[in-house]
Amino acid sequence: MTELEHFQRLKQLVLLKYQEHYPFFQGSWKTFSAQDIQNLIGLIEEINRQTISEKWIYTHLKPEVNQKIPRKDMLNILTEFVGLSGWDEFVFEASSENEAISKTKKKLSKTWLLILLPVIAIAVWYFGFYSSAKPKTNTIELNNEFTNEKIKSDEVKVVQVEDTVERNLEVKDGKVNVKTSGDKETKLVIKSPFYRPRTITLNAANNGSVVPPPKITLTPDDYAMMLKAFMISDIKDWQTRKEQLNKILADDLEVIVMLKNNLGSEYYDKNEFSQKLIVPTATVKRMKIIEVKNDADDRIQFIRIKQE
The missing domain is CATH 2.60.40 (Immunoglobulin-like)
Known part of the structure; x- marks a missing residue:
C-alpha cells in the first residue's frame, strides 16, 4: 500500500474511535459537522494531550481524496489517538497485515489447487478415457x-x-x-x-x-444380379435367356435347393438349372438365393437356394 492509502485507512479508524465516544454519529468525513470537529479536537486534547487545529481537520480529514500526506508529527497524533505508538507502527502493522493476508490467500490458493487437481485429473480421465470407452x-x-x-x-x-x-x-x-x-x-x-x-x-x-x-x-455382382432377375421375371425371349445363362453360369455349376419344412435338398447341374430358369414357374419365383460363389473367371460356380 502507498502512504496515501495508509492515510485513508487511518482516517477511517479515527472516525471509528470518534464514534466510540459519540455513537449517535453514523456519518462520514463528508458529513462531519463543525460541532463534530470541536468534539474531536477536545477528545484529542483529552486522550493525547496534543492540539490539532480546526483548519487542519478541514484541510486533511474532511476531503474524500487527499493529494498529499500530512506532516509526520500530525500523523503521530492521529495514530496515538487510535491506540498505536505512532505513524511508523501503524504503517508496519498495516504492511504486516497485508502480507499475512497475501500469504493466507496464497496458502488458500495452494490448498484449493491441491483439492482441485485430483478433481481435474478425474474429470480428464472420465472424459478422455471413460467416455471414449463407454x-x-x-x-x-x-x-x-x-x-x-x-x-x-x-x-x-x-x-x-x-x-x-x-x-x-x-x-x-x-x-x-x-x-x-x-x-x-x-x-x-x-x-x-x-x-x-x-x-x-x-x-x-x-x-x-x-x-x-x-x-x-x-459393389453389385453383375452376374448374381442377372440371375436374380431371371428367377423373378416373366419370360420374353427364352433363346436369349438361354444364351445369357450359358454365359454367366460356369460349366461345373452346382446348385443346392433347400426344401421347405426341412425336407432335405435337391441338386441341379448347369443344364438342369438352366432348364428351370428358361421358362420360370411359380415355384422358381418363390426361390430365394442365399449364397453365390464365382470361379476364377467370375462365372457363377455355386448357388445355394432356399425354397419359400
Missing part, C-alpha cells in the same frame, strides 16, 4: 454403389468382429446399428449373394473413440 451406437446405411439405393435388408449379412468375438448385426430398412466401445479396433464383415464381399476396419479417431462412417457402399 459403448456408443452408430447407425450405418448400406447402399448400392451404382444406384445409391439402400440395399434390401434380407439380401445382406453384417458380422461385427471385435477382439476375435463375432456378432451378427440386424439389418433393418437397409441400415445397421453398430455398437463400439473405447479405442478397440472393430471390423464389419459384409456378405451378400448379390454384392461383392467387403470388410470395413473401424479405427479409433483422434479423441480415442471409434467413429463408424454414416454410409457404406457395396
Whole structure:
C-alpha cells in the first residue's frame, strides 16, 4: 500500500474511535459537522494531550481524496489517538497485515489447487478415457454403389468382429446399428449373394473413440444380379435367356435347393438349372438365393437356394 492509502485507512479508524465516544454519529468525513470537529479536537486534547487545529481537520480529514500526506508529527497524533505508538507502527502493522493476508490467500490458493487437481485429473480421465470407452451406437446405411439405393435388408449379412468375438448385426430398412466401445479396433464383415464381399476396419479417431462412417457402399455382382432377375421375371425371349445363362453360369455349376419344412435338398447341374430358369414357374419365383460363389473367371460356380 502507498502512504496515501495508509492515510485513508487511518482516517477511517479515527472516525471509528470518534464514534466510540459519540455513537449517535453514523456519518462520514463528508458529513462531519463543525460541532463534530470541536468534539474531536477536545477528545484529542483529552486522550493525547496534543492540539490539532480546526483548519487542519478541514484541510486533511474532511476531503474524500487527499493529494498529499500530512506532516509526520500530525500523523503521530492521529495514530496515538487510535491506540498505536505512532505513524511508523501503524504503517508496519498495516504492511504486516497485508502480507499475512497475501500469504493466507496464497496458502488458500495452494490448498484449493491441491483439492482441485485430483478433481481435474478425474474429470480428464472420465472424459478422455471413460467416455471414449463407454459403448456408443452408430447407425450405418448400406447402399448400392451404382444406384445409391439402400440395399434390401434380407439380401445382406453384417458380422461385427471385435477382439476375435463375432456378432451378427440386424439389418433393418437397409441400415445397421453398430455398437463400439473405447479405442478397440472393430471390423464389419459384409456378405451378400448379390454384392461383392467387403470388410470395413473401424479405427479409433483422434479423441480415442471409434467413429463408424454414416454410409457404406457395396459393389453389385453383375452376374448374381442377372440371375436374380431371371428367377423373378416373366419370360420374353427364352433363346436369349438361354444364351445369357450359358454365359454367366460356369460349366461345373452346382446348385443346392433347400426344401421347405426341412425336407432335405435337391441338386441341379448347369443344364438342369438352366432348364428351370428358361421358362420360370411359380415355384422358381418363390426361390430365394442365399449364397453365390464365382470361379476364377467370375462365372457363377455355386448357388445355394432356399425354397419359400
